[in-house]
Amino acid sequence: SYKFWATQPVPQFGEEEKPTLIEEGPLRVQDVKDIPTEPIPLALDQFRWVTMDLTNESEMQEVEKLLCGHYVEDDEAMFRFKYSQSFLRWSLMTPGWRKEWHVGIRVGETLCAFISAIPVEIRVRGNTLHGSEVNFLCVHKKLRGKRLAPVLIKEITRRINLEGIWQAIYTGGIVLPKPLSTCRYFHRALNWQKLYEVGFSPCPPNSKPSFQVRKYSVPTETSTRGLRELEAKDLDAVHALLVRYLKRFDLAPVFSREETEHYLLYKKGTEEQVIWTYVVEDNSGKITDFFSFSLLESSIIRSTKHKSIRAAYLFYYATETGLVTPLDRPALKTRLNALMADALILAKRYDFDVFNALSLMDNSLFLEQQKFGPGDGQLHYYLFNYKANPVHGGVDKK
Numbered sequence: 001s002y003k004f005w006a007t008q009p010v011p012q013f014g015e016e017e018k019p020t021l022i023e024e025g026p027l028r029v030q031d032v033k034d035i036p037t038e039p040i041p042l043a044l045d046q047f048r049w050v051t052m053d054l055t056n057e058s059e060m061q062e063v064e065k066l067l068c069g070h071y072v073e074d075d076e077a078m079f080r081f082k083y084s085q086s087f088l089r090w091s092l093m094t095p096g097w098r099k100e101w102h103v104g105i106r107v108g109e110t111l112c113a114f115i116s117a118i119p120v121e122i123r124v125r126g127n128t129l130h131g132s133e134v135n136f137l138c139v140h141k142k143l144r145g146k147r148l149a150p151v152l153i154k155e156i157t158r159r160i161n162l163e164g165i166w167q168a169i170y171t172g173g174i175v176l177p178k179p180l181s182t183c184r185y186f187h188r189a190l191n192w193q194k195l196y197e198v199g200f201s202p203c204p205p206n207s208k209p210s211f212q213v214r215k216y217s218v219p220t221e222t223s224t225r226g227l228r229e230l231e232a233k234d235l236d237a238v239h240a241l242l243v244r245y246l247k248r249f250d251l252a253p254v255f256s257r258e259e260t261e262h263y264l265l266y267k268k269g270t271e272e273q274v275i276w277t278y279v280v281e282d283n284s285g286k287i288t289d290f291f292s293f294s295l296l297e298s299s300i301i302r303s304t305k306h307k308s309i310r311a312a313y314l315f316y317y318a319t320e321t322g323l324v325t326p327l328d329r330p331a332l333k334t335r336l337n338a339l340m341a342d343a344l345i346l347a348k349r350y351d352f353d354v355f356n357a358l359s360l361m362d363n364s365l366f367l368e369q370q371k372f373g374p375g376d377g378q379l380h381y382y383l384f385n386y387k388a389n390p391v392h393g394g395v396d397k398k
Ligand code: YNC
Pocket: 001, 002, 003, 004, 005, 006, 070, 071, 072, 073, 132, 134, 135, 136, 137, 138, 139, 140, 143, 144, 145, 146, 147, 148, 149, 150, 153, 156, 157, 160, 161, 165, 166, 167, 168, 170, 171, 172, 173, 174, 176, 384
């Protein structure tokens, strides 16, 4: 029943679901010389392909506006992601980004659809893929259900293939053939009263608003000794620590030093801040831990008193405590709880309303203790043109 996805090089449901492990690798092998150099035809004359130049202020504004009105909403259509221009630069103009991978469709002069990709190195167990990450697929609400999404996906595939890249990673809230891994969103209220007023957080039947507010209050001061903001001079140490930490997982990006800098270091005064990163420096000057979170607002669709929610999304973190062999799990749990308690305090200080995290990496060690609750949303991880055994979240590598 997946008319489009049944034609694509992705694992299909009901296929190869043996209890034994499959051999991991590409599903289809092609040559750049066989990839069409002309765009995928568009069905209607008034539609035309455009490459969006995000260094151009007005083109960036058009992408921001399309996403602001038409991108991802929750199931009840109460909230919609509101990506800022700074956030879009942070996610789409990463090291090695290509203008040709920021693809739009115009009807007349109006931008009506968008899809994007960036180059990424992805490690799946023992294999590292020089791949791409596809994101921000969006079709204007008035053009939904017209099979434009498959056309956008085929066009970005063509543009990626022209660079000799054959794999992609992507995530989504909907079930498609076939998830490699599935995570759940967890939310930790920081401004419970506001989350209650906008309909995000219900008041449990046996509780009262005043009790909920107290339950989610956090101290004003952090408690980890040596905790401070990331500075440029820490980047080599943070990069090395992150690379070592990510080796613990079956599915992870392989970040270069440049990508680490791009994703983690906020250059003060340059533009609106989207990433907050903190390191722990011990007495000898060694960086032993770091954590980071990003800012993504959500518009409140039928807004009254409040227009948007300021949400922090836990991004990457690492700690030496998770790298000792044999792994001391209770010690890791204690350390991560201390770090995340401080992350909540800092997010509160910067006026975030809620702190979100997924059920991945080592997050299961602190979510409950830090008063995160499971949300409705799931996030499925997919690989294009790569067959792999399922990846399970949580602390267990295997
Ligand atoms: C989706 N999110 O199943 P079948 S996530 C992939 N990802 O195909 P139509 C999707 N496919 O079932 P509409 C999808 N959503 O017949 C729908 N589909 O095989 C499939 N929403 O197309 C769907 N953004 O044009 C069906 O649907 C076919 O008009 C139907 O458009 C869909 O960015 C959409 O949620 C999502 O803007 C654009 O609803 C629209 O409804 C919309 O008739 C709100 O399409 C925003 C939203 C999605 C966020 C994301 C990741 C996208 C990954 C795309 C796949 C990339 C593959 C790798 C390519 C590179 C390969 C290399 C190398």
